[in-house]
Amino acid sequence: MRKPAVILLSGGLDSAVTLAISRAEGFEPHALSFEYGQRHRVELEAAGRVAASLSVSEHRVARIDLRVFGGSALTDDIAVPQERSIDEMARDVPITYVPARNTIFLSYALAWAEVLHASDIFIGVNAVDYSGYPDCRPAFLRAFEALAAVGTKAGDGGSRFKIHAPLIECSKADIVRKGIGLGVDFALTHSCYDPLPDRTACGRCDSCQLRLKGFAEAGFEDPISYATR
Amino acid sequence: MRKPAVILLSGGLDSAVTLAISRAEGFEPHALSFEYGQRHRVELEAAGRVAASLSVSEHRVARIDLRVFGGSALTDDIAVPQERSIDEMARDVPITYVPARNTIFLSYALAWAEVLHASDIFIGVNAVDYSGYPDCRPAFLRAFEALAAVGTKAGDGGSRFKIHAPLIECSKADIVRKGIGLGVDFALTHSCYDPLPDRTACGRCDSCQLRLKGFAEAGFEDPISYATR
Secondary structure (H helix, E strand, O other), rough: OEEEEEOOOOOOOHHHHHHHHHHHHHEEEEEEEEEOOOOOOOOHHHHHHHHOOOOOOOEEEEOOOOOOOOOOOOOOOOOOOOOOOOHHHHHHOOOOOOOOHHHHHHHHHHHHHHOOOEEEOOOOOOOOOOOHHHHOOHHHHHHHHHHHHOOOOOOOOOOEEEOOOOOOOOHHHHHHHHHHOOOHHHHHOOOOOOOOOOOOOOEHHHHHHHHHHHHHHHOOOOOOOOOOO | OOOOEEOOOOHHHHHHHHHHHHHHHOOEEEEEEEOOOOOOOHHHHHHHEEEOOOOOOEEEEEOOOOOOOOOOOOOOOOOOOEEEOHHHHHHHHOOOOOOOOHHHHHHHHHHHHHOOOOOOEOOOOOOOOOOOOOOHHHHHHHHHHHHHHHHOOOOOOOOOOEEOOOHHHHHHHHHHHHHOOOOOHHHHOOOOOOOOOOOOOOOEHHHHHHHHHHHHHHHHOOOOOOOOO
16 A cells, blocks of 8 residues: 655656656655746646656646746746856856745645645755755755644644655756656656747756756756757 | 835734734735635635725735645535634634645745845734644744745845744734724724625634634624624
């Protein structure tokens, strides 16, 4: 009998591998995605394909309003940066940072976990390639577990809720290798922040650059197509 | 020059008094309400009236989906309890508890605070009358501050974000007295979980009972009308 777990699934590479890991670890995955006014809505279609290919128990999409505040290139009318070097990405919190996004996403995952009587939440955050995002760090995840312990009926002040971030110390190349090992079909995933109208990845935004670098370093070919390559 | 603050405003009695307190303490209030599939949607109209009467800088309503998970009488097709004694309310986490609701609400407040460059968030939670709600306790608020410190660009691991819960140790009678002292027009507020089609408060749900008891103990008349009294 598998234990239920809630998996945050964006439709990108990292969350697809995280979902595959949750299954490999013996959990019964309940996948959760968000329609949050993101520019790259095509990733939600990818999330649906990935969820189906990895036979989740359920895939729910919560419609939430993050545009109400603005402040990020992913939800606002601010240009997505292109052709930044990996060093530049590592140095600054990028404009694609959505304020408190992972806090909001984990709060929803926690609500669903409570309803499902699940204790485990998986999130595909990564502190290596996204070192500029404060809510992708281990200290943030531990703080969220502490919050879940005191803030829920089920937590009851104890250590019931666990936030699993199996990729947190992985490079993108490690993630690609893990996914290949677990049979993840990367052709189903979508990572680009700024896709063309025909959904082709731009190849130039931070997300495309990190993905391409990860495949190159892992020695595999990325099965998706890019506008400029 | 007033400092900006985000105030969670439901349209009920507690959040109206909290908003008035934030102004009295010298903040410039930015009020945030949620349309979350609640049964008692009439409270959003109350929130708009209260915000206008206390001259907030802005009032935003975020549309978020809490029905996606179900699990509460406030968002699901589960009957709202009626005529429970105050002792029964104090003993159990009620079915009107929405899983992780305050975690989600505070996450949004935090997102807006980051965009506004605000450090202060006000929430009208109360650990006396809502002792059954885990996310109305001081330990929860301190855990959220710790999360905000590590999970945001602005927090940067420090103590920048403060969650103010000025009513946390107050009885409902105290809250009524504070509100009267600050000139809150309680006729504009709405508390009932289960209003009649004409928006009259039922007088029998937990929220109506606590409100009526608070006014009675404070020695004031509640200016709203009730279906059964």
